[in-house]
Amino acid sequence: MAFLSFDNVQLRGVSACVPKRIQENISSPLFPSDKEKAEFIASTGIERRRVVDIKITTSDLYCRAAEKLISDLNWQKETIDCLIFVTQTPDYILPATSCILQDRLGLTDECYALDISLGCSGWVYGMSTIASLLAQGNFKRGLLLCGDTLSKVLSEKDKSTWPLFGDAGTATALEYNTNANKIDFHFGTDGSGSDAIIIPDGGFRNITTKDSFEYYEQAGDEMLSRNRLQLSLNGMDVFSFGISRAPQSVNKLLEHIGAERGAIDYYVFHQANKFMNELIRKKLKLTDEQVPYSLKNFGNTSSATIPLTMVTEIRDKLETKTLKMMACGFGVGLSWASMSFATEKIICPEIIEV
């Protein structure tokens, strides 16, 4: 059974940075009729998204989020022992962007830096990685940076992806603390669904050729047009995966830690789309108040969705209260994970715009 548990690791703060540029789905030219557009917005719950300028990378967003968080925490940079960078839109194929960020953030050269390639489940996996590094007490402080600039790998002529995804970068700060509450995890992976969300070319299975740039239309629909260097999403497969695996995982973890549903203050889910997330919420019999959403203004921001939702939706509660939390990420891989944790008046700066 894929459970993990850590003592001695305290979540200290969360911050998020998004680009200033807003794209309104109501102005999208991708839908054949206003009726279909309205139905899309109503069922996905996504009204607008943030989209970066072509010159801005995921690591630029992280830098701003991390600098603000480090300063609000009053951390000296030399006290940060590890840096985990979760993204699928790194600066380069190589070197690892976490190494570049060690330098840009001015962290010590005796810093552990690691890139992880995960999307929607990435924040929870990243938390487990950093928790395992800190739990023994040799490393005292760690930064987890999660997010993507997926707009750079989407086709603007693809209604199955372009209106769903937004760009965001987040920073999460963790610290070794022997008084910390336990953090518990449940994990899952199903690589048989690896083609459900995929950029087919540009890696080393299908290296980039001239053909990679050729646009093709799915099902003869000119509004489902993309090339092989852009993200392709099988909405039906991802949907049926999400509505079954996410609630299963949360239920398994609740049972494992012996907690009642009502005893958790907030369940922060990966923000896929409202229709899918509401089904998950109803299957788990959670109340509206327990399940915050940032979908309306930011869409699906990959591994940033969970920390971004914490910052934009429950920031005041996180800063002033002690909370029992559950997070669950699910998607590209296919990969999913749930995490139960507690927060005690964490540092949570207002969202940063660049």
Added chain:
Amino acid sequence: MPEIKDFVEKVAALFEDTDAAEFKPENIFRNLEGWNSLKALYVIAMVDEEYKVELKGDDIQNSQTIEDIFKIVKSRV
């Protein structure tokens, strides 16, 4: 045991603007008024909720009629 009549009614209920009387087992669902990719998700959600059966994208893509989908559901209940 799932009944086809019941299944067709449940599919019809997903289409707010289309008269339920127009829904027949032999209907090619892609030709139904109001059919779009979102409706496919509604069907997957309905089947998950009502029959506890997981439908994949291929199950929908390889089906032509409402009855084709019903047969898949029936075989997995």
